[in-house]
Amino acid sequence: MSGLEEFKEELETCFGTSCGFCERGCPVYQTMKVKTLCMKGRNRTMLGLLQGKFEITPAVVQAAFECTLCGNCDRWCSLKNTEHTRAFREYLLKHGVEPMKEHSSILLSIKNYGNPWFQPRSARNRWARGLGLPKAAPGQQDVLFFAGCTSAVTKQLNRGLVASAKLLQKAGVRFAIMGQDEPCCGSTLLRVGQTDAFQELSAENIKKFEALGIKKVVTACPGCYTTLKKTLEESGSTIKVEHVSQEIAGLVKQGKLKLKRSSERMTYHDPCHLGRLGGVFDEPRDIVKAVANLVEMPNNRYESRCCGAGAGLQSAFPKLSRDLASKRVAEAKATGATTIVTSCPFCETQLRTVPGIKVMDLLELLMDATEAAEKTNGQQNAKSG
Amino acid sequence: MTSLHNESVLPPACASRALDSISVSLLYTHSAHNHADMSYTEELVAALGKEKVLLDPSELFVYGADWSPRTPDEFVPPDVVVLPRTTRDIQRIVKIAYMHEVPVTAGGGLTGMLGGAVPIYGGIYVDTTTMNSIVEVDQRNQTVRVQAGATLQEVNDAVHPYDLWLPHQPESKWVSTVGAAIACDNDSTFGVRYGKILNCLLSAEIVTGTGEILELGHRKAHFTSSGYKLKDLLAGSEGTLGIITEATLKLEPISASRKVDMLVFPRMGAAVDYLSRLLKAGLCLEAAHINCKRRLKFYTHSYKLKYGRDPEIPVWAEALLAIAFAGDPEVVDTQRAYALKLAKDFEAQLVEEREIVEAWWSSKYTLDFEPFKQKWPDSQKQKKFGAADPGVPVGRLEEFYHKFIETAEKKNLEIIGMNAYLEHPNSIGFSLSCAVFVDYRNPDEVKRFREFHDELSKLAVAFEGTMSTFMSDTYQKAPYLEVEHGASLKYMREVKRIFDPKGILNPGKKFPRGANKK
Numbered sequence: 071m072s073g074l075e076e077f078k079e080e081l082e083t084c085f086g087t088s089c090g091f092c093e094r095g096c097p098v099y100q101t102m103k104v105k106t107l108c109m110k111g112r113n114r115t116m117l118g119l120l121q122g123k124f125e126i127t128p129a130v131v132q133a134a135f136e137c138t139l140c141g142n143c144d145r146w147c148s149l150k151n152t153e154h155t156r157a158f159r160e161y162l163l164k165h166g167v168e169p170m171k172e173h174s175s176i177l178l179s180i181k182n183y184g185n186p187w188f189q190p191r192s193a194r195n196r197w198a199r200g201l202g203l204p205k206a207a208p209g210q211q212d213v214l215f216f217a218g219c220t221s222a223v224t225k226q227l228n229r230g231l232v233a234s235a236k237l238l239q240k241a242g243v244r245f246a247i248m249g250q251d252e253p254c255c256g257s258t259l260l261r262v263g264q265t266d267a268f269q270e271l272s273a274e275n276i277k278k279f280e281a282l283g284i285k286k287v288v289t290a291c292p293g294c295y296t297t298l299k300k301t302l303e304e305s306g307s308t309i310k311v312e313h314v315s316q317e318i319a320g321l322v323k324q325g326k327l328k329l330k331r332s333s334e335r336m337t338y339h340d341p342c343h344l345g346r347l348g349g350v351f352d353e354p355r356d357i358v359k360a361v362a363n364l365v366e367m368p369n370n371r372y373e374s375r376c377c378g379a380g381a382g383l384q385s386a387f388p389k390l391s392r393d394l395a396s397k398r399v400a401e402a403k404a405t406g407a408t409t410i411v412t413s414c415p416f417c418e419t420q421l422r423t424v425p426g427i428k429v430m431d432l433l434e435l436l437m438d439a440t441e442a443a444e445k446t447n448g449q450q451n452a453k454s455g
Numbered sequence: 456m457t458s459l460h461n462e463s464v465l466p467p468a469c470a471s472r473a474l475d476s477i478s479v480s481l482l483y484t485h486s487a488h489n490h491a492d493m494s495y496t497e498e499l500v501a502a503l504g505k506e507k508v509l510l511d512p513s514e515l516f517v518y519g520a521d522w523s524p525r526t527p528d529e530f531v532p533p534d535v536v537v538l539p540r541t542t543r544d545i546q547r548i549v550k551i552a553y554m555h556e557v558p559v560t561a562g563g564g565l566t567g568m569l570g571g572a573v574p575i576y577g578g579i580y581v582d583t584t585t586m587n588s589i590v591e592v593d594q595r596n597q598t599v600r601v602q603a604g605a606t607l608q609e610v611n612d613a614v615h616p617y618d619l620w621l622p623h624q625p626e627s628k629w630v631s632t633v634g635a636a637i638a639c640d641n642d643s644t645f646g647v648r649y650g651k652i653l654n655c656l657l658s659a660e661i662v663t664g665t666g667e668i669l670e671l672g673h674r675k676a677h678f679t680s681s682g683y684k685l686k687d688l689l690a691g692s693e694g695t696l697g698i699i700t701e702a703t704l705k706l707e708p709i710s711a712s713r714k715v716d717m718l719v720f721p722r723m724g725a726a727v728d729y730l731s732r733l734l735k736a737g738l739c740l741e742a743a744h745i746n747c748k749r750r751l752k753f754y755t756h757s758y759k760l761k762y763g764r765d766p767e768i769p770v771w772a773e774a775l776l777a778i779a780f781a782g783d784p785e786v787v788d789t790q791r792a793y794a795l796k797l798a799k800d801f802e803a804q805l806v807e808e809r810e811i812v813e814a815w816w817s818s819k820y821t822l823d824f825e826p827f828k829q830k831w832p833d834s835q836k837q838k839k840f841g842a843a844d845p846g847v848p849v850g851r852l853e854e855f856y857h858k859f860i861e862t863a864e865k866k867n868l869e870i871i872g873m874n875a876y877l878e879h880p881n882s883i884g885f886s887l888s889c890a891v892f893v894d895y896r897n898p899d900e901v902k903r904f905r906e907f908h909d910e911l912s913k914l915a916v917a918f919e920g921t922m923s924t925f926m927s928d929t930y931q932k933a934p935y936l937e938v939e940h941g942a943s944l945k946y947m948r949e950v951k952r953i954f955d956p957k958g959i960l961n962p963g964k965k966f967p968r969g970a971n972k973k
Contacts, residue, residue, distance in 0.1 A: 079836070086839040086895060088522040089831040090564050090630035091822075094608065103538065103585045104509070105565075111517040118516040121527070129511035145826045148833045346826075372826045 072153065074161040078120055080149045084113040092143035092151065095369070097376045097394045098136060098383075106133045109143035109151045116158050131167055134158045136390065138383045139261055140342040140376035152347075159263025172385035173262045184254045185219035191250040194219065197228040198247055201235055206246035209283045213245040215314075216298065218291030219254060220415040227415045230431030234290050234314045237433060237440070241321045245288065253278060256301070257293040257343075261381040272301045279309055286310045288317050290433075292344035292414045293380075299348070313344055315413050315432055319353035322360045322436070329361050330442035336362040336435075337407035339398065339421065340374035341414030354432050358411050361439035365405045375401065377412075379420035392423060399424040411435055495555040496535050499579070502547040507585075509536040518562070518580045523570035523929075524841045524893040526901050531573075533560065533580035540585055542660060542668060542700040549698065550666035552579055552959050560961045561698040563604060563635030566627040568842055569926040571639050571693050575963045581698060583634050589613040590701065596675050597706045598657060603634030603699040610704070619706040622649035625925075626819060634699040640691035642886050642925035644820050646878030647743045648781075653690040654880065655704045661689065661697030664955025669697065677705060688950065691927045694961040696954040710781035713741065714791050715816050717806040718798055719772035723747065723853040723875075726776040729801040730883050731849070733778075736797065738790050742779035743877040744819070747856060750872025750890070751775050751815070756830030758814035766811040769804065776803070777815060838869065838892035843908045845915030846924040849883045855918055859889040862910050866903040868893070878924065886924035887915075905931065913938050928965045936965065 092109040093099050099108035106115055106129065115133045118124055134155065143151040163169060169177060176186040184191050197217065206214055215238060221227040238245055253275050259268040279287065279302070287302075287309060289295040299311040321327055338358050344350045351371045358364045369375045378384065378394025399421055402410045412418050413432040421429045493501065500508045509515065512532070519532035534557075539545045545561075552559040558578030565572060574580050586604035593599070594617045601610055607628040610621050624644045625631055631641060636652045637659065643651050658672025672686040673679035688696060720726040726745045733740060746754065752765050759765055768775065780790045795805060806812055817823050818830060834840070847855045856873050863870045871890035878886040889911055893904040912922035912932055922932055922939050937944050948966060951958075962968040 082896075083832050083836050085520065087831050087835045088520065088566055089627070089829075090566055091829060091831070093564070094606070094629045103582075103587075104514075105582065105584075106509075106514050106517050114517045114520070115513050118513060123516055124512035127511050127513055129509075130513045133513065146824075147829050148827060 072157060074116060074154070074157040075120065077150070077154050077157060078117070080154065081113050081117040081120070084110060084149055085117055091146040095142040095146060095373060095375070097140065097142065097378065097397065098138065098390065101390060101393050101397070102136075107136050109147070109155075112137070112158070113149075113151070113154060116154060119161075126162060126165060126167060131162060131170075134162055135170060135262075135382065136387055137381060138342070138376045138378060138394070139381035141346045142373070142376065145346060145372045156261065156263065160265045163263045169262065169264075170382070170386045173382050176258060176262070176382070176385060177264060177267070180254050180258060184252075185223055186254075186258050187219065187223050189219075189223035193223040194250045194252050196225075197222050197231045198235065198249065201232065203235060204246045206248050206251075206282050206284070208281055211244060211246040211282070212285045213243055214279070214282065214284045214287050215245045215247050216255070216287050216289045216294055217247060217252060218289060218294045218415065219252075220419075221290055222252070224415065224419070227418065227431070230415070230418070230434045231290055233431070233433040233437030234318075237318050237321070237437060238288070238314070240327065240440070241318060243288070243317060255291075255294040255297045257297040258382070260297060272305075276302065276305050276307060280307065284309060286312060288312050288314050290314050290415075292341040292348060293416065296343045296348050313348065313350055313353075313413070315344075315353045315357060316350060318433065318436065319356045322357055327436075327440055328443040328447065329436070329439040330446060331360070331439065332362050334362045334409065335365050335405070335407045336409040336411050337365050337367050337402050337405050338370070338432075339367070339377065339402065339410050339412040339417055340371060341412060341417045342374070342376050342380060344413060345374055346372050354411075354413050357432055357436050361435060362409075365407050367401045367405055369401060377417045377420040379416040384416075384420065391420070395420050395424050399427055403427055495551055495557050495579075498551045498555075499535060499537060499548065502551060503537060503539070503544055507538045507540070507544070509538070518565070518582065519573065521562075521565040521567040521570060521573055522840065523568055523573065524839045524895045524901050524904055525570065525573075526895060526898050528898070531575055531577055533574040534577045536580045536582055538582050538585040542662065545581065545662045545698050545700055546666050546668055548579060548581060549662050549664065549959075553664065553666055553957060556957055556959060558962050559698070559959050561634070561638075561694045563632030564606065564627060564630030566630050567635070567639055567926070567929075568840065569844075569929040569931050571927055571929045571964060572635065572961075574961075575930055576968060578959075583698070583700075584632060586700065587632075592617055592619075593675065594619065597708070598675050598703055599706055600701060600703045601633055602701055603637075604632050606630060606632050607636060614706055615709075618709050620709050621655060621704055622707050623652045623655050624820065626822075629822065633702050633704070637689050637699055637702065638692055638694050639927050640925065642876055642878060642888075644744075644876075645742050646876055646880075646886070648739065648741045648880060649707065650880045651690075651878055653687060655706075656686065656690070656702060657705055658703040659686055659689055659699050660701040661699050663697045664957060664960045668700075672703065675703065691923070693927050693929065693964045695951060695965050696960065698960070710741075710783075712784045712787050713779055713781040714787050715742070715777065715779045715812055716791065716795070717775055717777045717812045717815065718803040719768055719806060720774040720776060720801065720803050721771050723774040723856055725801050725803070726774045727849060727852055727883065729776065729798060729803060730877070732797055732801070733794055734881060734883065736793065738794055739780070739782070739881070740778055740877070741781040742777065744777045745852075745875040746775045746777070747873045748773055748775070749870060750874050753834065753871050753890070754818040755811060755814040756834065757817055757824060757828070758810055760825065760828055761810065766808065766814070768806070768811075772804070775806070777812070777819075838894045840871065840890060841893035841904045841908070842888050842890040842926070843911040844924050844926045845887050845889070845911055845920055845922055846885055847887065847915055847918045847920035849885070851918050851920070852885060855887070855915070855920075858914055859911060862907055862914075863889075863891050866907040868900070868903060868907055888925070909935070930963045933963065933965055933967050
């Protein structure tokens with residue numbers, strides 16, 4: 071993982087270019103209108119710091135952390151901007167900056183509980199109760215369903231996990247779960263600049279996965295998806311990583327699920343980690359199109375706007391985070407959609423904070439359509455019987 | 456610290472900063488007796504609120520540079536950055552600056568290529584991008600009223616639902632603001648049909664150097680014969696007469712279709728003759744750009760990414776002409792067919808490989824680069840883009856092109872090439888971009904670039920042309936503006952003095968600092 075100094079050439083390229091194409095899609099800059107908070111400005115701040123033009127000040131720390139790492143700037147550039155920002159955070163922490171107090175508590179929770187939500191490890195078992203899902207054991211399964219901490223320990227998000235597991239079963243995927251032994255993927259650590267802790271955790275995670283003898287990890291959370299994918303690929307592991315929507319979309323396309331389709335207008339919000347950073351755009355849309363009338367927001371796919379929850383912004387800058395969510399919801403409402411469908415627990419929770427539109431998990435939507443079809447089918451059978 | 460500029464156009468940064476610090480501190484001392492012991496920065500905070508005033512050195516560093524090749528030693532951040540939201544905010548800022556005689560430089564996207572909005576004497580930097588509201592879209596009269604910090608793209612996003620557009624379209628449109636486009640008088644892809652920003656500008660609100668708010672122009676009328684056309688003074692004024700705060704712009708209906716083609720010619724002069732013939736024929740071009748063979752490579756980044764090589768054009772071809780027609784499909788097809796028929800008389804050949812044309816057009820207009828592969832950073836990894844922007848008469852384009860190559864080679868600069876944009880409605884009025892790469896970290900190369908720029912600028916006047924067509928004068932041409940304007944320069948100084956008697960607005964641009972003070 072590159073340190074900030076290794077990006078100096080890129081920072082100088084940005085300084086020399088000054089095109090500012092990153093400004094237009096940056097949700098933070100478009101809300102705050104302070105150039106230190108867009109990537110062009112942030113790159114300059116990093117360069118100035120490395121050149122010794124100024125010391126680390128609260129404004130420098132703000133420039134580093136007031137960003138969701140959503141990658142919209144990268145879409146309009148050929149530089150690795152989100153990597154710069156991650157390295158910037160790491161640099162500051164290694165140069166005596168204390169973690170932001172909101173992040174400190176998250177880090178403490180990850181250390182003690184293996185999740186950032188101060189929930190006991192056993193809370194990860196909750197969602198799977200009664201489903202009879204096998205627990206991962208060495209050599210017993212090829213596929214691991216990685217639930218992720220946020221959906222597992224948050225009651226309102228459990229339904230999406232249950233739907234994912236049931237649909238995987240319908241798809242004939244033989245998988246196991248880790249329950250309370252499921253580790254933290256490290257996404258939060260990585261994104262708030264705790265690189266050493268992240269690398270330590272990742273090394274442990276790789277060992278655990280290899281010990282289980284799995285061939286594939288299927289994640290429910292896009293943050294887990296990009297983090298584990300990067301970790302495993304960089305380690306040279308042959309274990310593949312997929313998001314659950316990728317596993318299930320094939321089933322939908324092949325017509326293997328009976329679905330009750332509605333004409334309801336729904337829009338799909340691309341989670342940054344799954345879409346722009348993960349390159350998964352079509353599969354979630356295939357699922358929505360199979361059950362409802364998909365209408366796109368103007369900013370979609372690579373140009374999708376962040377919900378404002380990511381990279382520690384929600385905890386450290388709650389007002390800004392809410393403003394970003396409001397903007398995204400306003401964009402969704404303007405399409406005439408009744409529902410925002412998404413496939414990320416952070417986006418789902420965040421978008422739900424803004425009233426006026428229904429927010430739904432992608433797999434939960436599909437499961438509901440499946441159950442509705444089964445119910446209708448059952449009623450028809452009963453009538454004909 | 457060394458002054459790297461020939462004839463000391465750009466002040467040695469630190470030296471000038473030190474002097475300014477002294478003078479500013481003297482002013483503080485002076486003002487302390489009159490303004491309740493408040494420094495100008497304290498007054499700004501009191502007037503605007505602390506959230507609109509940036510003072511941290513790291514924040515100031517972000518606002519001190521644009522795209523112009525300047526060495527790190529020449530980098531002078533402002534002393535304070537202000538983030539106004541209203542015209543009244545700007546009035547307060549200027550009045551405080553006026554009282555304290557502090558430089559005030561207003562900027563937009565900071566994409567200027569010759570330092571026009573760079574605060575070379577420090578002082579207050581006014582970031583106008585915080586003022587980006589769309590005040591009124593008048594569909595019936597086809598006008599829009601905007602705050603000056605709205606980007607050209609934001610204006611177009613706002614008027615698109617009304618089937619209207621603002622045709623002033625530089626490549627920097629996502630970032631370039633309305634105020635900056637007026638103050639810099641930058642270029643537009645569609646100049647041959649719609650002209651530049653001045654052709655769209657009906658009226659503008661400014662805050663003068665004394666803090667007075669003025670509306671210049673003729674409301675929603677497209678032209679006037681009344682009074683002096685003070686509004687026109689704003690185009691290319693570089694914020695030296697006033698800070699533009701709002702503008703009323705004329706919009707155009709969106710055409711139903713557009714077709715873009717590229718033709719190659721054995722000589723630049725043949726492309727000019729062909730364009731002349733198209734206009735004589737009565738065709739209505741929407742865009743026309745002549746690129747030299749070298750310059751094409753700079754505009755076909757996406758082609759190179761796709762095929763791993765530069766586009767191939769015939770060995771004999773020296774010039775490439777890109778033309779666009781827009782309108783109803785039948786009209787476009789008819790005009791295009793007629794234009795291509797005429798091409799045969801000018802030794803021209805149509806570029807059949809559409810990917811070359813599309814790569815050029817995405818670079819020039821649509822900006823629809825592949826995700827994570829935008830051209831600008833890639834094209835400037837080692838060196839920065841630097842250009843001279845002269846204009847020459849129609850018949851001397853080819854001759855000037857050879858002078859450009861000769862001058863760049865003499866100064867040992869890596870040549871990017873020349874692009875001649877037609878920027879005047881329905882006529883062959885060239886805006887030339889004579890571009891080279893500059894290693895801004897190499898003081899000697901920056902010095903050679905400036906000599907190159909100055910030589911070409913002066914040569915353009917000798918060619919009966921003009922020194923500047925899209926970057927304005929900035930600090931670069933300030934020392935020798937008399938070459939272009941002769942005795943009329945003193946009238947310009949008088950104009951400047953009327954609008955900005957203390958010379959606080961963007962000092963050092965157009966005229967050396969202090970040249971206009973009483």
